[in-house]
Amino acid sequence: MRRCLICLFIIQFYCVHVLAQENKIPDMLENVLKGVVTVAVYQTDAAMKPMGFRGAPSDMAYSKVLDLTGAKESGSGFIINYNNKNYIITNAHVVQNASSQNGSIYVFTISYKKYAVKIVGGDTFYDLAVLEFTDDVPANEITALQFETNEARLGEQVYAIGNPLGDYPFSVSDGIISAKNRIRGGITGKFGFLQTTATIIWGNSGGPLIDLNGHVVGINSQIAFAEMDNTSIWQPQINFALEAGIAQRLIQDILSNNGLVKRAYFGIEIAQNDMDAQDAGAAQQMQPKNLPGTLPAIKNVIPKSPADGILNEYKNAVVLAVNDEEVRNVQEVLGAFEKIKPGDVATIKLSKNNQTSIIKITAGTSNAQTNADIANYALSNKGCSLKQGENSLMINFLNQQNAYSGYNGQSQNDVINLGQKKQVNPQILFDNSWSVAGAGILSDQNNQVWLIKDVTDLGTVVRLCGTTGVVDLILLKSGADPSDNNNYLRKRFYFSGNNYSYQQTLLY
Numbered sequence: 001m002r003r004c005l006i007c008l009f010i011i012q013f014y015c016v017h018v019l020a021q022e023n024k025i026p027d028m029l030e031n032v033l034k035g036v037v038t039v040a041v042y043q044t045d046a047a048m049k050p051m052g053f054r055g056a057p058s059d060m061a062y063s064k065v066l067d068l069t070g071a072k073e074s075g076s077g078f079i080i081n082y083n084n085k086n087y088i089i090t091n092a093h094v095v096q097n098a099s100s101q102n103g104s105i106y107v108f109t110i111s112y113k114k115y116a117v118k119i120v121g122g123d124t125f126y127d128l129a130v131l132e133f134t135d136d137v138p139a140n141e142i143t144a145l146q147f148e149t150n151e152a153r154l155g156e157q158v159y160a161i162g163n164p165l166g167d168y169p170f171s172v173s174d175g176i177i178s179a180k181n182r183i184r185g186g187i188t189g190k191f192g193f194l195q196t197t198a199t200i201i202w203g204n205s206g207g208p209l210i211d212l213n214g215h216v217v218g219i220n221s222q223i224a225f226a227e228m229d230n231t232s233i234w235q236p237q238i239n240f241a242l243e244a245g246i247a248q249r250l251i252q253d254i255l256s257n258n259g260l261v262k263r264a265y266f267g268i269e270i271a272q273n274d275m276d277a278q279d280a281g282a283a284q285q286m287q288p289k290n291l292p293g294t295l296p297a298i299k300n301v302i303p304k305s306p307a308d309g310i311l312n313e314y315k316n317a318v319v320l321a322v323n324d325e326e327v328r329n330v331q332e333v334l335g336a337f338e339k340i341k342p343g344d345v346a347t348i349k350l351s352k353n354n355q356t357s358i359i360k361i362t363a364g365t366s367n368a369q370t371n372a373d374i375a376n377y378a379l380s381n382k383g384c385s386l387k388q389g390e391n392s393l394m395i396n397f398l399n400q401q402n403a404y405s406g407y408n409g410q411s412q413n414d415v416i417n418l419g420q421k422k423q424v425n426p427q428i429l430f431d432n433s434w435s436v437a438g439a440g441i442l443s444d445q446n447n448q449v450w451l452i453k454d455v456t457d458l459g460t461v462v463r464l465c466g467t468t469g470v471v472d473l474i475l476l477k478s479g480a481d482p483s484d485n486n487n488y489l490r491k492r493f494y495f496s497g498n499n500y501s502y503q504q505t506l507l508y
Helices: 002-035 244-256 280-284 330-338 368-380 400-404 455-468
Strands: 036-041 073-082 085-090 105-108 114-123 128-133 157-162 171-182 193-196 208-210 216-228 231-243 268-276 297-301 318-322 345-352 355-362 384-388 393-397 415-417 434-442 447-451 470-477 488-494 501-507
Touching: 002 036, 002 157, 002 208, 036 085, 073 157, 073 244, 085 244, 114 244, 128 244, 157 216, 171 231, 193 216, 216 244, 231 244, 268 330, 297 318, 318 330, 330 455, 330 501, 368 384, 368 455, 368 501, 384 455, 393 455, 434 455, 434 488, 447 455, 455 470, 455 501, 488 501
Parallel strands: none
Antiparallel strands: 036 073, 036 105, 073 085, 085 128, 105 114, 114 128, 157 171, 157 208, 171 193, 193 231, 208 216, 216 231, 268 297, 268 501, 318 345, 345 355, 384 393, 393 434, 415 488, 434 447, 434 470, 470 488
16 A cells, blocks of 8 residues: 555656646747747849858737748748857858848847848858847847757757748747757758757748757758659658757857858868769769768878878878778768867878878868869869959860860760750850859759859869769850850869769868
8 A cells, every 4th residue: 555655656746747847848938939030031142152161928929920021031040149249040051142232131039020130150061150130139029049068868858949931930849859960961061960850841940949948959950851753752750950069169160260160171182982973863962872882082182281292192092080980981081070170180090002001180271272272173173274353253174185084975964055954065165265153063953053253162162062973163154144044054073073973072
């Protein structure tokens, strides 16, 4: 009898505790909603801009929809406080199409007031952007959210908040942390993601993923699709948020380093043959698949870089580990390099001709000049030269033999007139002069193209696209009408040097 009473007491205590905890959740969410905003872009440019390398009850949240009349794009964000100043955190892809003109980006707070903001900085690779208020600054209507300092745990209860579809502001969905440190394919946001069952959808991007304490454990960034019979099917139970620890480090860099993430630079080209170019669907969806038996290897060293003179004799050497962290593919080498700070000494374990070597190299700093060096290096290997014009980056194709060596007579497949949407004779590249209007990936299945103004922009995009195996340059005929699509070409470059195989390439 006594044992039964003890068990009954324990059950009652547990139920009271759980109910009390559940009753606190609505209060916590009401407070957190004051730190969430909707981000709206009203003026856009033709292409994206590469970032980086360069209190009171809140019933009003449910009373009406936002007036987004005139907004061309929208997403979500949240408020943080840094050095006694409020900033807005969102995804880079939410704002990277925004025009540089004042009044291009606004945020809406919980009280539905509209405030002008501008971009402080960001990082396209991690899909993160930091905004600041430009004129009026909200006061008591907002609250700054805090990042969770402890690592998220599997099975932990979390809530995603944002403005799905741009029509349902301050929506909350719940779920659990289902996996950690997920690696994603594609150009941006490759690793460091929490996987969660808290549903997010278009418009949730940039919003916070919070825990039971109301602290930010992640930044909602991506959703998952499954491919079936040439159809993409949304997977609502598989969602991704950038981990809080990584986000905090990036934000700290951006706000203390003129809007840029502090990133190491070695000047190494690492490549991995992993895909047959006939697998066009996989390439266009930018989801490289590693084939058994292929390993990342040093392909080349960029002149006048930290690696020049140290790793030159190790061309074609397989990379086995970075700082004692075993690596099996280009993505894992990239992840290991991202943990290294400028000035750190990196230890790289290599294998060549059945001999293992341990090489130490001091990391330089990734900046505008190093990205320009990468662009010049990558394009010179394709028989091209770059020159900065007054308002655009000019490109010259030096000779047909260098530009198309190894293409086995199939080079015409890589030049497309965007107005006519058909392949054209590559000789047109040599018969005219061209400027680089954009770069990225342009295909029927997936388009990610960034605006190119100078060689540094191009180097940034070349780095982003390297792991897809290809990069597309959008070329505008010099002196031609930029409003006529017939004056634009898409020229695809394969990092492998030929158009029958894809080679994941890391330029770091």
